[in-house]
Amino acid sequence: MDFDLPKPKQHNLIYSIVGVRRCGKTFFLYQLMDRLMREGVPRDRIFHFTLDDERVMPFSERTLSDLLDAYYKLVPEAVEGCYLFLDEIQEAPCWTNFVRRISEQRKVTIVLTGSSSKLLSKDIPTHLRGRSLSKEIWPLGFDEYCDFRGVVHEGVESLTAEAAGRLEVAFFEYLQVGGFPAVQNMLPLDRVQLLQGYAAEIVTKDVLERFETTSIRVAERFARNALRSTGLKFSVNNQLKDIRAAGMSASNEKLYALLDDLEDAHLVFRVNDYTLSIKENPRSSSKVYSVDPGLALAVAPASHLDVGQRLETAVFVELKRRFGADRTNVIATYSAVDCPEVDFIVGDVALGDQHQLLQVAVRTGAEAGLGLSPDRLPKKYKSEIGNLETAMKRSGLDTGAVITLSEEAEFPVSSGTVRLVPAWKWFLGR
Structure with a gap:
């Protein structure tokens, strides 16, 4: 994830990490702190506190202020600039007032996470509207899964x-x-x-x-x-x-x-x-x-x-990683009278992203030696390619992609070019 934290100063944006339970938000905080130290930030200029620690309960309205004051007493130099990582922020009362005040009055960079019934993913940016920037964390993508499993995925184009x-x-x-x-x-x-x-x-x-x-x-x-x-x-x-x-x-x-x-x-x-x-x-x-x-x-x-459902689900989640945000229709399905459905049309033209048409199919029939012309494919596969071709005509796009489990090819259709791409290669950005 592209997540560059600014150096501590007054009136910095407040950063929030949001996502589903158990997806690794807290571990991501550790990665951010580790990166800061590798970039030369002294360890004592990084303050991390998990607020569901029973040793500081029950909370009062002054608990957060007392914690920060204690940190400044231990590390006086931190007053000149420090990074505050506050995990499970929802546990503290009046946390929004505290975070806003500190961001305005102190030289800090603040990163928050929150979960549980008291605070959902959208709550932090909502409570800090106009003052925060949220970043979504997802379960492991395929590239991260490969890293976790020790599967080599660099240099995909030249792999044996x-x-x-x-x-x-x-x-x-x-x-x-x-x-x-x-x-x-x-x-x-x-x-x-x-x-x-x-x-x-x-x-x-x-x-x-x-x-x-x-x-x-x-x-x-x-x-x-x-x-x-x-x-x-x-x-x-x-x-x-x-x-x-x-x-x-x-x-x-x-x-x-x-x-x-x-x-x-x-x-x-x-x-x-x-x-x-x-x-x-x-x-x-x-x-x-x-x-x-x-x-x-x-x-x-x-x-x-149903492998097809899970393949389409994995593609959707990867699109959320790549396009993110909550803008309407960044990720949508495409359908018309003569085009029952193309799985995804994605892109944000306001941000300079050209639209892409994506169909998801475990197989298209091309691997059976039936040729790459859509009219020569078996009936059950024709609709996948035919719908994509129609959507290309209607949308004015001259390319479309079909994400498959293993097939790879490129062939012309009346409105442009359709590319079959193996899912593992698409997920790795190729």
């Missing part, structure tokens, strides 16, 4: 066939394991159990305790169905019927609010159809995506092994 084969295998494993750091070296059954616990913890602590949106049974069933629907259209109306059929009470309003809460907690995300309209329609038809393909697999039925 054997090395490329290892990356292809590693990517397929990534779709099963996912990117949560703690599960990487666990046995499959233990991994599934822990990931199921993550999902349950997010529902109970980050949603129900905070918002009391609905009952625990309704929330757990709804969240589980959303995770199982990753990469698919998700109808709140259908979920309402399912919940009522199971003998539970719910309403459309509560379920839409619950979906908002799950998204605030970074558990699932909605992707709407691409539109040029400036009006938002939060209840329009949308697809949902899990924050992690491994998490989606963990909550799925044992008989459900």
Whole structure:
């Protein structure tokens, strides 16, 4: 992640690290502190404190001020400039007033994290509106997964066939394991159990305790169905019927609010159809995506092994890493009367990003020696290429990509060029 901290001074922006539970926010703070020290910042100019430490509880309104005063007494030179890393900031009362005051009056660079039902990912920038810059942390991307597993991925274009084969295998494993750091070296059954616990913890602590949106049974069933629907259209109306059929009470309003809460907690995300309209329609038809393909697999039925859904989920999360932000339609699906759906159209033209059209398919049929002309592909694959070709015509783009598990090719269509790219290569930025 590109995250350059400014040198300490008055009126610096306040930086916040946000993301789903257990994705590594605290460890990222350690990495930032380590980088500062390697760049020559003295260790005693870096103050790190985790505010869920029971030794400083119960908190008073002066606890944060007393902690900082004690630090300045121990390191008087820090008054001339220091870095403050405050983890689990939500535990302290009046923390917003403290952080604003210190940023205005002291020569500091402040980095915050927060989680739990008391403070969700969007709360820190909301409380510090106009004064903060937030950075999202995600479970491990494929490049980080390779680093974690010791899989060589540098110089992708010049890799041997054997090395490329290892990356292809590693990517397929990534779709099963996912990117949560703690599960990487666990046995499959233990991994599934822990990931199921993550999902349950997010529902109970980050949603129900905070918002009391609905009952625990309704929330757990709804969240589980959303995770199982990753990469698919998700109808709140259908979920309402399912919940009522199971003998539970719910309403459309509560379920839409619950979906908002799950998204605030970074558990699932909605992707709407691409539109040029400036009006938002939060209840329009949308697809949902899990924050992690491994998490989606963990909550799925044992008989459900849809690699395509997990591949599309992994692509979505990678797009979130690359494009980030909360601007509407940076990541969207593309559909029209003569084009049922292209999985993603991405880009922010206001920021100079040209739009890209991306289709996701485990296979396209090209590897079967059927030729690279769309009209020679099997019927079940024609729609993938045909929809992409139509979307290229309608959008004025002359290129489109199909992300596959292993196929690689490039061929002309009536509106330009379609490229088939192996997922492992696309994820590594090639």
